[in-house]
Amino acid sequence: MRTLRLKAPSDYALARDYCSYGYFLLAPNRWIVPTKETPGFVRRHFAIDRVVFEVEVTQPAIGGDIVVRSSRSLSAKSRACVERWLRRMLRLDETAAELAAFHKLDPRWKKSGRGRLMRSPTFFEDIIKTITSCNVTWPGTVQMNLRLCEVIGGGAFPDASSLVKARAQTLRARCRVGYRDLRIVELARMFRSRTIDPEWFEDPSTPDAAIREALLELPGVGPYAAANILQLLGRYSHLPLDTESVRHGTTVLGMTGTSKEIMHKVGAHFAPFGAQAFRSYWFELWEFYEAKHGKSWTWERDSTGKLFTASQLKAAAKRAPAGLASSP
DNA sequence: GGTAGACCTGGACGC
């Protein structure tokens, strides 16, 4: 079978809900922007048993089924894999009722329906993507993911087994991951040996604090990365505070002080949103980006998607009046 | 507990 259909929540809108987090711009993900003739759709490669194939993901009508077309015929087992990956990536299991709870706490996003945050098909890919986003500007993250897919994954995102086998030197020289090489190999080894158990991290009954503590034990994962991985796991109480938080605090929220002080203030500013703090914070940032570059579903990976450099954002901030987003 | 410096890459800038 080459086509499968996935049930989506009644309010699901592919363009809005997929183009909701920066990872949608990272390989092997590709968003094909809508034109007058065709609606936008997702294209990416997957690999099963080292066979790489391409899928195209569309949604003919808002709230309607997600339609997946594969470049190769899929067995029942492969179909189940692809369905599980896409349900995770698109957050298809997050219901309209769950989003309503978020909108009740922060009504600013009720009208647009914003709330779902795109993520990777697997926990492993989310962790590696987060590692590639640390201590590097956005175009560097874009490059690293592109090269990891091209050099190691044959077009798809490399799985733990491929990365365990990869030489650190190859990751550094050809994938340009720099000093992250050994950390990436070590993380892959931990996944393969089940030292990292994805089910435990994905289990809703595991407490946030236990997950955060376990994440901070991982190589290359500090407070920022841990908070980011927590949100990718659907746990929104922690903010991944970074230089972007400082820019947002100063230019949009009108805060003053040292970087450390502003990070603290930003954290305190969103604390009233409690378990939804990250989503309130994130959609403010996203609103700022969209004010500068247009709606996210019009962004091209190779043009707009590379504009998020520190200097570009600083320049954009100068053009933006403080108070773009309303306060909580 | 807090802080300084190293880690590596690529963009920005000056010449």
Add this chain to the structure above:
DNA sequence: GCGTCCAGGTCTACC
């Protein structure tokens, strides 16, 4: 076109 500076989060050593 080349050289230099700087941004970015984590980790380690040191006070």
